[in-house]
Amino acid sequence: MATKNINLKKKFKAGVEEAVGALTEALKPAGFGILTRIDMHTKIKEKLGKDIPQTVILGACNPEVAYQAFLVNTDVTALLPCNAVVRDLGKNQVSIELTKASSMLELLGDKGLTAQGLEVDKKLANVLETLKLPTA
8 A cells, every 4th residue: 555645845955943943934934833842862862761863743724724624624633733753864965754734634525624724734744845945
C-alpha cells in the first residue's frame, strides 16, 4: 500500500531557528498564528535519552478557518492546530513541512470541509513558495 503524502515540503538553506522565524512571519499574511511550539528533539532527549536531528513542531492556526470548520463539525477540534515542522537536515539545510489541511479534514468524511481544506492547502503552498529563505 502506498503511503499518502500529508505534507507540503520544501528544503531551504537555513538554520532551524532562522527557518522557524521566517516561517512564523510568512504564515501571518495567510491568516495563521503560532499557538504552540514543541522542540521534539529536546523532548526525545529528556524522555528517552536518545538524539534525533533538531526538529521543531509549530502548532499553526488560522482562527477564521478553524471557526468555520468548527461550525460544520465540532470533531474538527481533534485535528487542530495544523502542524508546521522545521527539521534540521544538516549542512545548514532544513526541511519545512506543512500538514495539508485537506488530508486531515478528509478524516471527518465531509466533502465541504475537505474542499475548505483544499483552499487552506493553497494558502500553505503559497507560504512555502514565498518564504524568504534561499532554497536548497
